[in-house]
Amino acid sequence: MKAIILTLTLSFIFGINTFSQDDRFKQGNELYANGNFEKAIEVYESILQSGLESPALYYNLGNAYYKTGELPEAILNYERALLLAPQDADIRYNLELAYEQTADKIDKVEVFFLTKWFRSIRNLNDSDGWAVYSIIAFVLFLIGAGFYLFGRSSATKKAGFSLAVIFLIISGTSFGFSSHQKEKLVDRRHAIIFTPTVNIKSSPDTSGTNLFVLHEGTRVELISKLGEWWNVRLQDGSEGWIHESDVEVI
Template sequence: MKRNIILTIALVLAATFQVIADERYQAANELYKTGAYNEAITAYETILGSGVESPEIYYNLGNAYYRNGSLPSAILNYERALLLAPQNNDIRYNLNLAYSQITDKIETVDQFFIAKWFSGIRNAADSDTWAIISIVTFVLFLAGLLFYFFSQSIGLRKLAFFFAIWALISSAITFSYSHTQKQRLIIREYAIVFSPSVTIKSAPQGGGTDLFVLHEGTKVKILQTIDQWHEIMLQDGSVGWMPVSDVEII
């Protein structure tokens, strides 16, 4: 009895908290619509600071920063929105638009076309969606096995066998997609440069050799961290070290 009361209270509090969050989100949207971008930014950041997050909040926050002329913050929040909703073309479009306006134009190393194709399919859905598809196809695999073992028809048994193999392979692939998308949320490997310009060094120290200069808004991959230095890699494969304070983790 006591346990049920506690559970009921928890559900009521959760529902109340969600209503409050929704009301604050709508209020932030109204501020954005009226052009009060600074106030909208504060409102969206307050919602995120309370522990509530969604691709819509990050996306709208990115739009507010973009309208306010802060490209690094806009890019950061578009990237965070895209992590939660990789299938959303509006987020991807605005992100690419913001990237087109930064100083550094990094040439991307071309992926093998098959890897690029699989990556495109994986990004067509989020982790939860792929997990559901994986479960459904695994159930279909079990159903195929049942038909294979209990069907009296040779033709149906052959069909069930190949169907079960297809379902098992599909379940494994979609499970790997779900796992990859989940890992991208848990392990944040990428960051956005926030300093107007930063010199990338050959070693994790100020006295290291200057390699190249990056500017705000550039996306980097963090390879490792030593003291107050990140070893980073660019999309063209260039590697170097930069201060931790010059980037924000996506």
């Protein structure tokens, strides 16, 4: 419980530092600090409806929903905050706390350790951050190439060539990370179940066989859509169909 209180307090500070230029956000933070979570939610949601967003906004909105006991809404906004700031440990921590309180405990398919390591590195920054690293590394590549092409001594040429190769690899890798993080923002392929209890069907219609039951707050992967039905996959590999009204896309 102390850990939850600590992270919710940290989120309030985080929000002030990141989105302080919007008076409505300050108002929402004040309402949150005074324990008026329902009103804070209204203010935060109004900011989103006006077309503005930030990790801090989604983060604090998630915390307000968490305080009012609305778990699916809290998880949804934590997930959206994490999409914008995948490197933020506080967001990830609060999201994990929220998931621990969901009814469905789904075993994850074991991921190859190199894949897990690769993903952890990729999530150290967001799309814009990796793009900046890519540009800097490319500039350093050009400098190294310049030493190789115009250096007068063999030692200078060798050093320039080595640096050029290293920074070209770093630039390409950073660009790849940036593209992947951007793709996650544009092509939203996950959703949160909002219906308290829902039957996952074997086919995209109400007459389909019930395969298994899921509860609110569970995260699903969106594979394809047919009419008003989503074909979804769970972390354990199970698949089925769910009506679009039962989920909210992250």
